[in-house]
Amino acid sequence: MSSFDELIKSMISGDRRALGKIITLMENDSSSSAYIIPRIHNLTGNAHIVGITGPPGSGKSSIVDKLVSCYRKDGLKVGVIAIDPTSPFTGGAILGDRIRMKQHYTDRDVFIRSMATRGNLGGLSEATGNTIKALDAFGKDVIIIETVGAGQVEVDIVKVADTVIVVSVPSMGDSVQTLKAGIMEIGDIFAVNKADIEGVEKCILEIRMMLELSEKKEGWIQPIIKTYGNKDEGANKLYEAIKEHNKYLIESGHNEKKRIIRGKTELVNILQNLFIRNLYKTISEEEMEELAKKIANREKDPYMIIEELIPRLKKFV
Template structure:
């Protein structure tokens, strides 16, 4: 395992891919791997790209990658795809997307299935970001499946979040419904050659006028035509501007991010351990609740008390 991590830190792509696979599969080696690579993380700028299906997110990622590579920066791409109900793997996969960059040694592309996770953001996404960070990627682009209330946690994974919209798709209504105003650092209206672009820009600007950003950063509204690379240089410049702004204003300290991550990991581990203990030790309790001999809240407290006294983490 040490050899695998060492090769990854030296830039070996195959080792990097193997490590991400181990993390996705929640392999026993996962914790030790993440422990070893942690000191080498925290350097990459993570850009989350979310938006309605059909908004052209993949094309935008493709062109944005080309622009970033023009500066000689190493790029990591995590494309979170729907999960196949048969194999459990990503349905789309990197073979049919971003073909031009597939042979570029300065670009690492990885498709990840949602594994049924609500909102489409894979639970292993955060750890995969960390692997690509340690691998030496200076910019990591995370493209999500779609946008919705349950996927708003992309803002907790990304340093800069792009919300991609399209004219004539009712996206301005969806924007209000999904609460996207709160997560967007930059609004990108893609396919800006379609009718209705101007009205959409006006509508979003009007909504921004009615709210005061808690962070102090007012999300710019940019227009792009990804297939023609139009607006992409301006988009990359705005991402860099936001990165500089975050640094100058110390938005979300490292301690706050660590606190959130610890809470997520603890919650996940406790859920796993309690489910394990329910199956192992509490069948009688489950039967009593099912027979209406005990209410679920009392049963839950009994499990918590016994697990805590017995050493839940064992």
């Protein structure tokens, strides 16, 4: 039996250290994923995947901490993936998560994992997808993914999550406007956090107005819930709304549709990464630089170059 098989076996039997190792292996090296995923794929598809996104500092981790307590009260096993696009090297926000969720770090039925994006979106999606699979195969009932609402990542979350919570805070002013671009459509539930500070009703009104203008979800009215990340109040309502949304997904058959979208996303992500990796194996950084210079000084155009490169790229398409 290979050491990978041993590790997979240990993970399936509930060894948290093995789970951590497997996630690291898959994060660092795609060929590990190509070995591990086929051996765990059949054990996945049971967890409810919840995405939570919103501006930096809006209280996402504080809310996750409260939600984890709700799940644990019901005896459910929880996985948390905190994606940190802001500080790949300093680990600042990761440290913040550790402080925010510290009461759960010692709970054996809660597994918290932070991931830095390292500016690699495609890679992030592949790694996140594989981490979700590992947690799912490990037997987690729910997997919560926290991402800072910063561009593409928050829109991508919708492709991996069953239920998406969008967090906003009252004093955001213009930020509510920036939420508009794409984010209203992805939210299944809206949390107005820091509801203890002024302007909460105005914020709710603004969200409601924007929801009126955006595309409706068939058979689901997105609730707007006041939360207090620093107090227990509100978290229960949010928890109930998440359960309600899960019920709606199952009863309406949307769950199946989401699974198909997810399958497609997985395929595209893996293919994209495979292509990019092979591309860089085929063309050196120096050659890429030379080609880019030719485009810049109008010696050649990108399509012309690709035409020339195709014979070399053929072997992996």
